[in-house]
Amino acid sequence: MDLATRVWNHTWKIDPIVRSLIDTDFYKLLMCQSVFRNRPDVNVTFQLINRSHNVRLAELIDEGELREQLDHVRSLSLTRGESTWMRGNTFYGKRQMFSPEFMEWFEALRLPPYHLEKKDGQFELTFEGAWPEVMLWEIPALAIIMELRSRAVLKDMGKFELQILYARAMTRVWEKGQRLRRIEGLRLADFGTRRRHGYLWQDWCVQAMIEALGDKFVGTSNCLIAKKRDLEAIGTNAHELPMVYAALAESDEELLQAPYTVLEEWQEEHEGNLRVILPDTYGTKTFLDRAPDWLAAWTGIRIDSGDPVENTEHAIRWWQAHGQDPREKLIVFSDGLDVPEIEALHARFAGRVRLTYGWGTLLTNDFSGLVEGDALAPFSLVCKAVEADGRPTVKLSDNPEKAMGPKDQVERYKRLFGVGEQVGRAVRV
Amino acid sequence: MDLATRVWNHTWKIDPIVRSLIDTDFYKLLMCQSVFRNRPDVNVTFQLINRSHNVRLAELIDEGELREQLDHVRSLSLTRGESTWMRGNTFYGKRQMFSPEFMEWFEALRLPPYHLEKKDGQFELTFEGAWPEVMLWEIPALAIIMELRSRAVLKDMGKFELQILYARAMTRVWEKGQRLRRIEGLRLADFGTRRRHGYLWQDWCVQAMIEALGDKFVGTSNCLIAKKRDLEAIGTNAHELPMVYAALAESDEELLQAPYTVLEEWQEEHEGNLRVILPDTYGTKTFLDRAPDWLAAWTGIRIDSGDPVENTEHAIRWWQAHGQDPREKLIVFSDGLDVPEIEALHARFAGRVRLTYGWGTLLTNDFSGLVEGDALAPFSLVCKAVEADGRPTVKLSDNPEKAMGPKDQVERYKRLFGVGEQVGRAVRV
Structure with missing residues (x-):
């Protein structure tokens, strides 16, 4: 038995889901640098949106646990090894993809506060602040909710069932x-x-x-x-x-x-x-x-x-x-x-x-059909910019099921961009 | 990483298949006590018999490895904890199933020598000596050959294929x-x-x-x-x-x-x-x-x-x-x-x-259909008493496919016991 490992694991108050600021998508870091350079002062609001209304997240996931996980992300900062990797690695064949100015800022970064409420069986989770900071919440927020949902479904299963x-x-x-x-x-x-x-x-x-x-x-x-x-x-x-x-x-x-x-x-x-x-x-x-x-x-x-x-x-x-x-x-x-x-x-x-x-x-995350009631079936959760400097954002996309924004603004955008009839496609994931 | 465990594992010259004298079937111990009490001096020969001729064991399994595994079994003796379990446990609701005389003998026991040769793609593996000692070879010998066969099939597979x-x-x-x-x-x-x-x-x-x-x-x-x-x-x-x-x-x-x-x-x-x-x-x-x-x-x-x-x-x-x-x-x-x-x-x-x-x-051991060429399909291997005090043994069973013994003796037994026509049934395992 590896006693040290067991004891180390026991000393965690929670089992953190996101343990690193680079446990995120690469494009987020690229875009973050871009925003940091070009639009650092824009104030944005990101919001969690569960497109699968039948998955009642706030009934599955304990609010306290969600807060603990989100709080843990706010305690993270870039480690030395992570910084070295970002500074020293070749990305897409290019050295020094990330500028020294951006890296210095990123090394000092802690993620900004979040706002969390329960409403109609769902979580209202929003992040508001400077764009380059707030945008980094998207991926960890989604990963946390997804994994808390998995854990909620798995927690009553026996050892062998899990195996x-x-x-x-x-x-x-x-x-x-x-x-x-x-x-x-x-x-x-x-x-x-x-x-x-x-x-x-x-x-x-x-x-x-x-x-x-x-x-x-x-x-x-x-x-x-x-x-x-x-x-x-x-x-x-x-x-x-x-x-x-x-x-x-x-x-x-x-x-x-x-x-x-x-x-x-x-x-x-x-x-x-x-x-x-x-x-x-x-x-x-x-x-x-x-x-x-x-x-x-x-x-x-x-x-x-x-x-x-x-x-x-x-x-x-x-x-x-x-x-x-x-x-x-x-x-x-x-x-x-x-x-x-x-x-x-x-x-x-x-x-x-x-x-x-x-x-x-x-x-x-393809666990569909593997547990009772298909409780691990994939569902469609996103976390999107919904406001920028107090104005609502709009997305149309090529699938009206994925559109978002206030109705009048959606109509305005459709008219301006000349988007005609669109064919809806079921959003599985 | 559990360094101690890794180093401990590395210090083994082989990875022993049978690591205990009680890694055997309970009825062997019961019968052994019976033989020890009633027929301790009978000299028997046990022999490995592979009823699945298409599984060419000596081509799959390295003779040196087989010897190492068999030698390891000969190095085993009953541990104190094993002896305590046999002496102290209740078997079939009965205390002291094993007599003190038998336990004393068993505690001192080392398994007798084996004889191993290759012949026509098969191993000729025999054990000869006092019945109560030789009979204890049956289960470990079979378990060793079965597991060496598994290992031979698995050794070229990658980590993920194995998983x-x-x-x-x-x-x-x-x-x-x-x-x-x-x-x-x-x-x-x-x-x-x-x-x-x-x-x-x-x-x-x-x-x-x-x-x-x-x-x-x-x-x-x-x-x-x-x-x-x-x-x-x-x-x-x-x-x-x-x-x-x-x-x-x-x-x-x-x-x-x-x-x-x-x-x-x-x-x-x-x-x-x-x-x-x-x-x-x-x-x-x-x-x-x-x-x-x-x-x-x-x-x-x-x-x-x-x-x-x-x-x-x-x-x-x-x-x-x-x-x-x-x-x-x-x-x-x-x-x-x-x-x-x-x-x-x-x-x-x-x-x-x-x-x-x-x-x-x-x-x-149901791995049929799980590897290429069905190389882990079950097969029929036994290890049987073939001689007692120099006389051949005979088994008829209710399935002529499972019968064993010299032909003339099989005929004699069939005649004496009045066994008429028997219906053959394929022996899968």
Whole structure:
């Protein structure tokens, strides 16, 4: 028996879910640096949004436990080893991705306060303050709620039931890997931090993919796991940038320009595979139709909502119309993927365009059908910027089920961006 | 990291498979005491017999490794804790099951030498010497060969492949347990020591059955696991007693009487649930037909070959013919059981007779279909007394596939015991 380890474990008042500030997605750190440089003084509010109303989180999860976990995150600061990794590592082939000014700020950072209330069986969890600080709450907040939900379901199970549960879940992940390894030319990354079953489970899934996929597994969005397992940290940018930029616009014209302004600034900072467009915030089609020419020279497009086949075909046509060879371009799929979707997309697009898959919830949290009442089935939880300097943010996306913002603002954005009828798609995860 | 444990593990020249003299079946110890008391000077030869010729053991298993494992068993002696358990424990409700004379002898015992040769892709492994000593080789010899075979198959597998292999095997065992727990009035014991996948695996399977079956799991034949897990040690007697007694018979008459002589002596030593007849050595039907009246007063009958339904119906009729109430009698099924057989037998006989199941290979070694080429499929390995004081032994059983002995002697026994046509049944395990 390893007595020291046992005693060490016993001395924890809680079993912390997030134990490191870099237990987060790489794109959060990239975006944070960008915001720190370009918009450090914007005041934002991030809010937890459970799109699966039937999962009554506040009835499953003890408020006190949630507070303890959130408080623990507020006690974290960047460790020396983490700082060394961020300063010294090569990301996307580039040294010193993070500037000394940003690193100094990040080393001194503690996450700002949170606001938590219960309402109608759900938690109202919000974070308000300076954008570069508040934005870092998104991933740990989601990971904490997801793992507390897992723990709540598992806590009444016996030792052997748990062993079999994990035996089955491991077998499932492994069999997915065995199917995926047969896909020629596959390039796949773990994007599953935010909705993972738990940290240790995500780490296991990543190791299983390394073993099953070899070079076809190109990395993980999770910085802590990338550091620990010597993997590439993967990610570029997300909806919060155009959403906040758009909310801050002083005129309709500036609003229409906002998604491109974001990318203009991004282009000053990043090159190569980091130049990936996320075009769906206010509709992929109109975004590409109005895009300035220089955007077509970017490396790739990430498809995060809507019909991935339609959107990819549209992107290919757009590149061709701008005299670009799609075979040199990259499509990053990241919306609700599982093995059948990956197989189908690959069968359709391999050879026509370069492909990468950001595999999330159904890699790191596929426990559906494994416990009674399917109480571990995946559900759709997000944590989004809802306000910037007192103005509401809006997201339309290519799926109206994923839209967010006040109704009148949503209508205004739809009108301005010329988004017509959209087809709703069920949001699984 | 538990440094001490790792270093301790590294200091072993080998990873011993059998680490205790009581890592054996309980009935071996009971029979050993009986032989020690009644026939201590008989010289016997035990021999390994692989009934599955397609499993070429000597090509799978390194002879040097086999010798190391066998040598390790010869270095073992009863520990103080083991001796205390045997002397102090209650077995079948009885204190002091093992006499002080036997315990003194057992405490001083080291297992006698073995003889090992390779021949035609198989091992010729024999043990020769005083019966009470040599008989104790049977179980460790089988467990060693079985586990070396498992290790030979597993040694080229990666860490994750192994993890998934065990995940699947555990899930299979657990699901068997979940099916069995639904059987009302089930009483089931682990009889899987001799053909287990490995010691740790057997121990896990036993724990899984405790968890899944609760009181329906009545114990294990393995003394070390019974001691460790505080379970009942289960078992009574086996074919070697009538086989050796018969081989020693000086006349046809004495030979015909031998199976009953064994039980007469057993009756002097044991009562209650230990009075279980194993009637199939020379044919169940003729054994019961010729049996003396006093045998019908015994508690039960163990069904270890042939058609279990037919043999049980015959046993019930036999008890009825002797004025016994079968509902007070016990049938112990122990031949090639798995869940469907247990379910079917229970459905047929529950309420008509008391039932217990000794579940062996398909509890502790069901890895079929889990590795490439089905290289871990169960196979049929035994280690039997083949000679006693220079005379060959014979077993007929109710299944000609399980018969053994020189051809002329088999014919002689069949003629003497009046065994007619027998129906062959494939021997899976």
